[in-house]
Amino acid sequence: MAVANAAVKILMEAPVPEKRMRNRAATEQAILDAAKRLLAEEGFQNFGINAVARGAGCDKQLIYRYYGGLDGLVEAIGADLGSWVKDRIPDDTGGMFLLTYGDLMERLALLFLDALRADPLMRRIVAWEVSENSEQVRRLSEARSKALAGWIERMRGSLTPPKGIDAQAVNAMIFAAIQHVVLSATLSNQCAGLVLKTARDWEKASTALKRIVRGVYG
Amino acid sequence: MAVANAAVKILMEAPVPEKRMRNRAATEQAILDAAKRLLAEEGFQNFGINAVARGAGCDKQLIYRYYGGLDGLVEAIGADLGSWVKDRIPDDTGGMFLLTYGDLMERLALLFLDALRADPLMRRIVAWEVSENSEQVRRLSEARSKALAGWIERMRGSLTPPKGIDAQAVNAMIFAAIQHVVLSATLSNQCAGLVLKTARDWEKASTALKRIVRGVYG
DNA sequence: CTTGTTACTCACCGCTCGGTGACAGATTGG
DNA sequence: CCAATCTGTCACCGAGCGGTGAGTAACAAG
Numbered sequence: 029m030a031v032a033n034a035a036v037k038i039l040m041e042a043p044v045p046e047k048r049m050r051n052r053a054a055t056e057q058a059i060l061d062a063a064k065r066l067l068a069e070e071g072f073q074n075f076g077i078n079a080v081a082r083g084a085g086c087d088k089q090l091i092y093r094y095y096g097g098l099d100g101l102v103e104a105i106g107a108d109l110g111s112w113v114k115d116r117i118p119d120d121t122g123g124m125f126l127l128t129y130g131d132l133m134e135r136l137a138l139l140f141l142d143a144l145r146a147d148p149l150m151r152r153i154v155a156w157e158v159s160e161n162s163e164q165v166r167r168l169s170e171a172r173s174k175a176l177a178g179w180i181e182r183m184r185g186s187l188t189p190p191k192g193i194d195a196q197a198v199n200a201m202i203f204a205a206i207q208h209v210v211l212s213a214t215l216s217n218q219c220a221g222l223v224l225k226t227a228r229d230w231e232k233a234s235t236a237l238k239r240i241v242r243g244v245y246g
Numbered sequence: 247m248a249v250a251n252a253a254v255k256i257l258m259e260a261p262v263p264e265k266r267m268r269n270r271a272a273t274e275q276a277i278l279d280a281a282k283r284l285l286a287e288e289g290f291q292n293f294g295i296n297a298v299a300r301g302a303g304c305d306k307q308l309i310y311r312y313y314g315g316l317d318g319l320v321e322a323i324g325a326d327l328g329s330w331v332k333d334r335i336p337d338d339t340g341g342m343f344l345l346t347y348g349d350l351m352e353r354l355a356l357l358f359l360d361a362l363r364a365d366p367l368m369r370r371i372v373a374w375e376v377s378e379n380s381e382q383v384r385r386l387s388e389a390r391s392k393a394l395a396g397w398i399e400r401m402r403g404s405l406t407p408p409k410g411i412d413a414q415a416v417n418a419m420i421f422a423a424i425q426h427v428v429l430s431a432t433l434s435n436q437c438a439g440l441v442l443k444t445a446r447d448w449e450k451a452s453t454a455l456k457r458i459v460r461g462v463y464g
Numbered sequence: 465c466t467t468g469t470t471a472c473t474c475a476c477c478g479c480t481c482g483g484t485g486a487c488a489g490a491t492t493g494g
Numbered sequence: 495c496c497a498a499t500c501t502g503t504c505a506c507c508g509a510g511c512g513g514t515g516a517g518t519a520a521c522a523a524g
């Protein structure tokens with residue numbers, strides 16, 4: 029029995045020569061990558077110690093040792109979110125000069141829409157934020173909020189909103205709309221009766237978004 | 247040991263004379279109520295057969311028998327959602343005549359905002375919709391969508407949107423904004439940097455919403 | 465080679481989950 | 495009266511979860 033098991037073990041491990049080395053840094057990275065991949069692909073529902081360890085191909089004990097458990101790992105994901113800003117800032121303003129606050133917000137809204145559509149991890153985090161209120165998700169939420177605020181700040185330049193308009197409240201509504209539309213469409217290809225499947229459908233959404241922004245800021 | 251257990255059992259059951267009767271209809275209702283309560287209060291995360299049975303004070307076997315499992319129970323909740331429409335339709339138009347499509351949409355938006363804020367079950371369902379794509383939530387989502395569409399239809403009357411505007415897309419954005427703002431605020435008292443705690447804060451949100459609607463529809 | 469330290473694995477714990485089969489007591493029909 | 499049916503309870507299954515303590519293999523220093 030023991031002999032047979034040993035034989036099986038050898039046979040199983042033979043075609044896997046690329047065995048991970050004894051390398052703490054690499055293992056930590058593998059764990060973090062697995063966590064992000066798992067969260068992005070499977071969502072927060074089945075996100076747990078066992079699943080991450082399985083995904084990283086190591087023992088869960090290492091997650092406790094290197095990250096202090098799931099909480100610490102989630103925090104590490106949050107820290108990684110800071111890089112989101114850098115990746116999403118285009119070098120130029122898309123060939124147009126942002127003369128007015130309306131120009132800026134229209135561009136920000138469309139950029140954010142596309143960025144969120146293209147980023148499954150960020151989408152899962154947003155969904156998590158509106159579904160749970162644990163300490164974990166609160167820190168993650170804070171990191172995302174900071175990253176987003178920083179992104180907007182860097183894009184804003186010196187433009188200021190028109191007087192007489194509560195831009196913070198209006199912008200919150202606009203960004204809320206984008207987030208919910210993208211989340212809803214990702215899972216069900218529609219939002220509030222509006223089908224969002226083809227590029228043509230999304231054009232409609234963009235147009236509506238522009239119209240809303242322009243309606244408020246001119 | 248067995249004798250001691252029996253004694254304990256008698257002692258524990260003694261002060262509970264209000265034993266539920268043998269009454270299938272009442273038990274079914276108790277299960278459904280418990281399910282709705284649980285979903286509304288705890289969210290979909292810990293929503294399961296065991297939890298519902300515990301909440302209803304009966305054995306989970308009865309849920310399988312009477313509803314055919316969790317799926318059937320969720321479907322029953324969805325069927326119940328139809329009553330949402332009736333509860334949320336005010337008899338009058340709030341003392342104002344809805345002369346324009348803008349009037350209508352402003353009123354609908356504000357009504358929907360308040361209704362969602364006041365309805366924890368509906369909020370949990372919306373959060374569920376953007377977090378999971380199981381068959382369960384898809385049916386629930388469909389029921390909610392139908393209820394909402396019917397509600398809007400009955401409020402709309404004979405008003406039609408202005409030409410040249412993709413009202414369906416714009417309205418989807420507006421309703422998406424409301425849903426996300428309410429969800430986010432419920433769990434974290436803020437949305438996209440906008441604090442939403444006091445009635446004063448919510449006034450700001452309402453004002454912004456009105457401004458957006460009026461900006462589009464005049 | 466010996467001795468520690470570091471990186472990593474394994475076996476096991478208690479618990480809850482969804483799901484099922486067997487059974488007990490009340491009710492009803494003949 | 496017995497028998498069937500309905501309502502409800504209970505014990506149990508395998509599986510997966512988060513978490514932990516003990517052990518093992520690689521490496522560096524002496």
